[in-house]
Amino acid sequence: MTRPRIFETIAALRKEVEIARRDGRRIALVPTMGALHDGHLSLVRSAQERADFVMASIFVNPTQFAPNEDFDAYPRDHEADIAKLAELGIDAVFLPTVGEMYPKGFATGVTVGGPARDLESATRPHFFNGVALVVTKLLLAALPDLAIFGEKDYQQLCVIRQFVRDLNMPVEIAGAPTVREGDGLAMSSRNRYLSPQDRHKAALLPVVLRDILKALDDGTHVPEALADGIRRLKEDGFEVDYLELRSAETLAPVDDATAEMRLLAAARLGDTRLIDNMAWSKPRAS
Known part of the structure; x- marks a missing residue:
């Protein structure tokens, strides 16, 4: 070496x-x-x-x-x-x-x-x-x-x-691409700030994002899917800064899911701030 x-x-x-x-x-x-x-x-x-x-x-x-x-x-x-x-x-x-x-x-x-x-x-x-x-x-x-x-x-x-x-x-x-821990949490230098209890809870963030994307795939309206995700995070002790679906290219807000999207989130557990995002495309009509 x-x-x-x-x-x-x-x-x-x-x-x-x-x-x-x-x-x-x-x-x-x-x-x-x-x-x-x-x-x-x-x-x-x-x-x-x-x-x-x-x-x-x-x-x-x-x-x-x-x-x-x-x-x-x-x-x-x-x-x-x-x-x-x-x-x-x-x-x-x-x-x-x-x-x-x-x-x-x-x-x-x-x-x-x-x-x-x-x-x-x-x-x-x-x-x-x-x-x-x-x-x-x-x-x-x-x-x-x-x-x-x-x-x-x-x-x-x-x-x-x-x-x-x-x-x-x-x-x-x-x-x-984002690299993730075994439980799905996005790798970050700040993850080491998490207490053992909060580190266990932190794995809920990518789970909620994936569930939102599945709900959107199944036809749930964007505001409803996002509101449900925020509720779940808050119930588990997260302080949510934002959870939004945006244009993947410009990050402009969207009224309805079209073209290529990014689901972006930032939330705090204790003194640690976590961010994550996932790509999503609206399913084509069959």
Whole structure:
């Protein structure tokens, strides 16, 4: 097992990328905040299938955290993360400091709209501007041909695709399927915050989403199916931020289920906030 090359500065990373590009290699980036699990590693494997030179970034981005959120508590274990990436044979890891990404005097922001409106933004209005800023900086630092993001954070994926398209960035943005635990819970670094009791309850979230999709398949009206799902979650102790069916492409609200949809949910158990989503298409009339 070979330890990947570690780069802590943008200048050093760009030199490595320049060499790879000069050799004619297709370059992929997998941005992460660390605390890597199998969901992250699946993104790396997907990148390795589609590119010749693959790098991951590990950076807990302060601009996407509000003052009352878990920036300081967010799990960090760089050595464990690097060891997992080494097992996959990744080529490089970008491990910048906050000072490298946001040096003294930094005064620029990125403002996003479109798919960034409501859902996550209703309770975290700061979030997507912070994500857009750090992803823009990472893409400009690494200059990849391809960047891969997980579909678990589906709204984030839509936002990134939108601003990359709007800003004419020459990079392909790809999504990779959500990876789940054995009981169906979407893998997340924050799952480790759950108490044993809440971890058991958390598995109800994907069950409710699947049941809603089945109800829609069976002809239940969208508002009725969503209301029943919210009721079940609340009865089991969840505090529901949202549970909505949206256009899969734009995340715009829909009055009736048409074309490709996404069922998106965010709910809290104790101090832990869980998000999940599932794809749905309205059955064709026979």
